[in-house]
Each structure stands twice: as C-alpha cells, then as structure tokens.
Amino acid sequence: MHAYYSDQFVLSLPQGHRFPMSKYRMLRDRLDAQLPGISLQVAPPASDEELARVHSQAYIDDIEHGTLPPAAQREIGFPWSPAMAERARRSVGATVHASRAALRDGVAGNLAGGTHHSYAHKGAGFCVFNDVAVATRLMQAEHARPGVTAPLLQVAVIDLDVHQGNGTAHIFRDDASVFTLSLHGARNFPFRKEPSDLDVELPDGCGDDEYLLALEQALGTLEQRFAPQLVFYLAGADPHEGDRLGRLALSHDGLEARDRRVFDWAWHRRVPLVLTMAGGYGRDIEDTLRAQVTTWRVAMQYYHRWQNLRP
Secondary structure, three states: OEEEEOOOOOOOOOOOOOOOOOHHHHHHHHHHHHOOOOEEEEOOOOOHHHHOOOOOHHHHHHHHHOOOOHHHHHHHOOOOOHHHHHHHHHHHHHHHHHHHHHHHHOEEEEOOOOOOOOOOOOOEOOEOOOHHHHHHHHHHHHOOOOOOOOOOOOEEEEEOOOOOOHHHHHHOOOOOOEEEEEEEEOOOOOOOOOOOOEEEEEOOOOOHHHHHHHHHHHHHHHHHHOOOOEEEEEOOOOOEOOEOOOOOOEOHHHHHHHHHHHHHHHHHOOOOEEEEOOOOOEOOHHHHHHHHHHHHHHHHHHHHHHHHOOO
8 A cells, every 4th residue: 555755854843832743754663663564655746737736826936935924934833944845745745646546546645644724825724735635636637538528536525633624625615526524623723614515513522422423424414415536534633532732532442433434435435545644733642643553554454455356
C-alpha cells in the first residue's frame, strides 16, 4: 500500500506551540517498524499549475515568495519560511499521488494532509493549501475523457476531524460533483462554519456510542444522496478523549470502530479511498500516534481485500 510523507520539512515553531510537528516523523517511524507492508514514499511537491486548480495565483505567489502579510500568517498559525512553503506543497503532492494510487489499488494515503481549513484565497488553522480539494480537481481532470461529454468523477469527502471542514465546504459549495460530509464538535473551531452538503454537529463530551450512531446515520444519508467514485477520508485523531483541542470523548476502541465503518462503507461499494491524517493534538502524543497507527492498520486490511479482487 502506497503512503506518502513530507516530514523532512520541519517548521521552527516557538517553544510551547500547540502544533505537534514531531508526530509526523514519529508516525512514519512506527509504520516502518510495525506495518512493513506499507510502501513509504517521499511526497513530490505540487506544482503551481496543480495548486491553481483551487487556489488563487496571488495566494500561491505569497506562499512561494514569503510575501504573506503577518495577519495572514497568524490566521494560518505558522510563521512563513521556505520550509513552510515547501512542506505545504508536498503535503498536497502527497494526497495527489495517493489519489492516483488509490484509484489503481483501492486504498492509499498521506501521512499528513487533511488541510481542510484552507480556502481558495487564504489559509487558516494550521492549513496552508487544501490538499483534498486540489487532489479532487486533478483526479476529475485526469479521468475526464477528451472529446466526450460526461459527468465529472464523483467525489465524496468524509471529514471526521473534530473540527468542521470549512475551507473544503466553501471551495465545493454548489458543486454537484463533490459531496462534503463533516462530523465535528458543535462548539469547536472554526466558530464561523461553512455549510457542507451534510454537517453533523456533536456536543462536548460526545462518546463512542453517540458518535458511531451519528456516523451511521450520516453515511446512510450520503448513500441516499450521492454515489461517489472516489472517497477522501480525513481520519482525524482529535475526537479522542485525550486530545487537547477536541472536546469530544471517543476511546481508542471508538476511533477504531469509526475507521472500520468508513473503510467498510467504501469497500462494500467498491469505491477507492484516499486516507489523510488531519488533526491530532493529544495531551500525550502517544495517544495520537496510537490512534493513527491503528487507522493505518485498518487501512492495510482493506487494501489487502482490494488486492484479493485481482485475477
């Protein structure tokens, strides 16, 4: 199973910064040790042309050349640096290449990604470029048949990060070819939410049973309203009860059940799935890593199911 990483670009963040930059390399090391069936590959950078399928040229230029105004940097949450710009491009490149691999193999992923707070013209909430949005537009373009009038590739975004995917929702508003689903904390960031095709708001302290019931109902609604040909799954670890920014109360068993339900839903419909990690801010970073390794272990199991379909 192909998985792409960009953790070699480390941002120099102030002491005590809330963003756990070290988790990306730690996750790669654990996957390498515990799941040798995953083919870990360096993510190539997304090009200007690829980014421009979603993002404004002015914003791309500001990120590339370090001309992003201080207020815009504060909204993102990272100070600009060459490493910040390169990391952002490669995070998109990881999801783009994982998407191509998933369409071929059934399942693939990005060890980072899920940067769903990024809009077309700006970043926010630790998100610079919107990797899922760019990958969606590229896959739709690459799977269009020249000279043939046909519907675009139908894409579903199943966003189970604890924070609402406002940037993704805004980018795909009124777009019938993309269905955006977000389960998130009602009282959590972003405080001004954008309407997804389906938003499910959850109360503080929501636990396993309530969450899994809400997910089941949401997937039922998705199935009634849309028939995807590709799924992007944002498997945030931040609904976990030990997350500093989450406000929900899922256990590790609950998170694993969540992952299995999403993979199973896509598998039974034979819809390829692209996995991204999205958020995870455990008070103990071991909680975040445990949740993420479990997600990849589940992904591997479904990847093998796809391979068993081959003659």
